Amino acid sequence: MTDITSLRPLAAVLVSAVAIAPILLSGSRPNVRESWTAVAALAKFGIVVSMVPGVLAGDTYVTDLGSFLPGARFALEADALGVLFALLASFLWIVTSSYSIGYMRGLDEHGQTRYFAAFAASVSAAVGVAFASNLLVIFVFYELLTVATYPLVAHDETDEARSAARKYLAYTFGGGVAVLAGTALVYWLTGTVAFTPGGIEGLASADPMFARLAFALLASGFGVKAALMPLHSWLPDAMVAPTPVSALLHAVAVVKSGVFGIARVVLDVFGPETVGNLGMGLPLAAVAAFTLVVASVIALRQDNLKRRLAFSTVSQLSYIVLGLAVLAPTSLVGGLLHIPAHGFMKITLFFAAGALHVETHTDDISDMAGIGRRMPLTMAAFAVAAAGMAGIPLVAGFVSKYFLLIGSISAGQTLFAVALLVSGVLNIGYFWPVVYTAFFESPEETDEKPLISGPLGGRLSWGRAAVADPAADDHAGADAVADGGGDAYGHEGGHDHAAGWERRKWTGGESTWFMIAPILVTALGSIVLGIVPDGAVFLRIVRLIVAGATGVHV
């Protein structure tokens, strides 16, 4: 383990923050504006990737910006845990950027400049959370993340969106206050707030009452964004946001920053051993187990697809927290691996839901009968990701849940293992009907299909196969989509729904490639993670983290 002084962590955080200015300035020229987003996304991913080999070799990249407050320096540190989260967030940002372009243009949304600027700011903050080297720095980025995502939640500017955003602010700032309080307590107890693998030394010997209080404050503070019950209720409401926002932020960046915070607290502030000694692991695990079962049950009863996905998120996040709280090395691996696994799968699901919304304006599952014919690729990807969510082998979810189960059982926590299995069944219970409806039913009633006339699916001139190379905005060529996308839009207006969903080809006739490609990429990612978990870099990073925190090689 060596520390390498490098500007790369800082650059990874700043690159999208710097892009905000050009994005705002080129607001009147959407293509230029989106190419800034693309450039920043690719650069960010590149910087993060460039640190992966070093991190796998046991190095840590550090940018030290000088002292910040007593007991804390303003330093960014790319260690294994940080790189895990940053890699996930920055990769999925690329995909989401492409998807956002298709989605926002497809719906002719207002305020797109603000949207893309806030998006870039959020990703900066998320990577900042990933690379924070101590509790104060993580708090800074955690709060900035709240601020940056607020405009995204309130994007629609309807009363519903505003009240959801208000709730979001209240919840997350409330969580921020708890984090601040916990941080202050930790500082007061130990004189430092720096992340130390295996835990800050002073905490093990500190007054257990105060240490417990600090842990509870930190865990509940981060738990707000991790949507632990009963602090979850902002998440389903925040689904009024545009779907790419829900996808990246509410399935990946925001909620994962909460989970990531808990991981930091468990692994690097208190250390698994101290958490165990304080007896705080069990209550946290109990909350998580409760959340994951109850949220699954609630999800069963949601007819709005995005709300069902939201409760699924609430439930799945608790898998991660449960893995962390059980404290056994294997369950830690499972929990941490579930961060990328859930990220890939959930973003696929949200992308699919968003594509349905853009193309057919269908939001409720009861209206989706036979929609698999209209959007075959999308729904196929949805089915793959849903299978992964339920823990079916060959998809990412299986691997992480396997580790979680083994870990819980080996730690003697059979009850939690049962909770995991029950929730797995419930997962099937709420995802299968969607898949079934989409592929194996046909609409019995055809009177009120919410397909609205008017320009749909974006405008032809912007339809480009830019996913493969989003940066080359101007010469990627529109030819790639012209056959599929172009025709589709042409027919949309005059389509007659009395006969159910129109059948579209599997070759991309269902939507623009801006949206199909991200869906396929993330679905493919879920499968790769499921088939060759060791080949994909995430599991190696996770093993490294757990070895660092517990000394046990899993």
Place this chain on the structure above:
Amino acid sequence: MSDLPALLVVLPILGALVSLLAGIRLDRSGWYVAAATLSVQVAGAVAFAADGLSGAPGSYAVGDFTIPYGIELLVDGLSATMVVLVAVVALGVLAYARHAGPRSNRFYSTYLLLVTGLTGMSVTGDAFNMYVFLEITGLTAYALVASGEGGRSAVAGLKYLLVGTFGASLYLLGVGYAYIATGTLNMADLSAELAAVGYASPLVRASFAFVVVGLFVKVAMFPLHTWQPEAYAGSPDSVSALIASLVSTVSAYALVRIVLTVFTPEFLEAVPFARPLLAATAAISIVVGSGLAVAQTEIKRMLAYSSVSQFGLVVAALSVTNATALVGLAIHLVGHAVMKGGLFLAAGLVATGVGGRSVSDYDGLGSRMPAAAAAFGVLTLGMVGVPPAIGFFGKWYIVVGTLEAGAWGLAVVILLSTLLTLAYFARLLERMFFREAPAGAETGPADAAVADGGEGHDVGSGSSADSGVSLGMVAAVLAAALLAVGLGAAVPAYESALAPTVEVLLS
């Protein structure tokens, strides 16, 4: 030691005289005189700060009289901070006032006299001298508040005068008690003599109570804040920015000075009612101030109540009297002055630009005046305590300070104050950025946003061209927003520079 401390007090007086005299011949000369004076003042203040922050606290004897008998001026980290703050904020607000008015030479003359009073309060080391400067500050502030047009500002000024004088008189009464008990007025001398008299003496205790309550009036702690909302809301925008950012701040500094230098932390230890008086007032102010702020519909009144709440934080930090909390106190005084001044200026900017002074007028401001709305948003978040803005740093030190002192209740109140602050600012953020501008407002982009380009481009140019918003006004507001974010970087250096001062204050 140079004569700099005295010169800093004298210079604005001279400037005020020159401005007044020049006004006889040249009608529009006041601003230039004031700008020149304050520029020199800023330079002098910086030199003074270099002195005060670079080592152990020192002092300066006015007219070379032997210290306990003559007037002493203090040169330490805290007074240096205040002097620089006063000079810089006064210059910044002046840049704003050039176009926003009031523009008479008498106004600038009074303005400079206010700077004198504030600088004097910051440097003086004599309890009675403090009273004189307190009254100079008060008198000029009353006059400035009343300098607006219409009856409202006159009424606000008179109300401010009645309540403010009441506070200053109580302060004088308290100083009188201390004098009766000890026979001296020099702060350092007083602290030694008071200790010799004994903290159990009713004279000493009464003195503490009167002085503290008198200054509570000036700082506007609940329930003695009644003058503040009307004074801020009724005065011209540049005046309310100046007063909101400086008068309460320097009064709070005076409170700190009196409590720590004259009465010392041992007094707080020895007298059972002293610390709870401070802590309870602070906690009540934080909570009730925020609650009242939520209830306001007029922006400037809301900001005024916000000040009541924020100064609760300052007094809370004072009540625990340890080094961490004191550093937080100093940082929060500076941060609050910058942010609150900036907010008042931004409110004035909005009122000039789109003519709205109430909360509902802020609908869709983000598309009507993007620069003002962005600055307002940044300052708002700074007040809430979102890092890395300066508001966070003050709050952090104060919270850690209260924890170190074991004042759990205060720590909880301070932490919750974040949410209380959010309660009244979040609705503004929402209105500014996520509501359509009301019909008939001079804007197009909010409606034209359907065109994919999105809003934001070439917005605001229309509204700023024809509505009397000047470059200086926008620059002052943006500077405040930038300072609010950027000052955080100076905190570590500032903390170590302040360390010797804090040590002396607490000893």
Place this chain on the structure above:
Amino acid sequence: MIDVLVDRAYFVVAFLLLGIGAHMVIGDRNLVKKVIGLNVFQSGIFLFLIASAYVTGASAPLLSEPGPYVSPLPHVLILTAIVVGVSLTAVALGLIVRIYGEYGTLRADLVSEVSDGE
């Protein structure tokens, strides 16, 4: 009890003045009377401080007189404070003139009623 009060007659008077002044400032609706009340209040403080400087049997602090002297410092201070008080009164009366011109009344309640309607 009576003895104590008589001994401290000056102080008793001073605090009576304080009370009367405060009552006038708070209780009276007429703006001019409020200002008068403020003056009474301040006078109470001035008298209190002057009285505190008195030393039994001492002479005025003139070097030609034999000692002991009464303390001269409070006199100087109160002179300053009186000057401050006079200027305060001047500013207050100036404002009242303006308010009268604006609203045509000197009653605080009426003024606030009118200005609320603005």
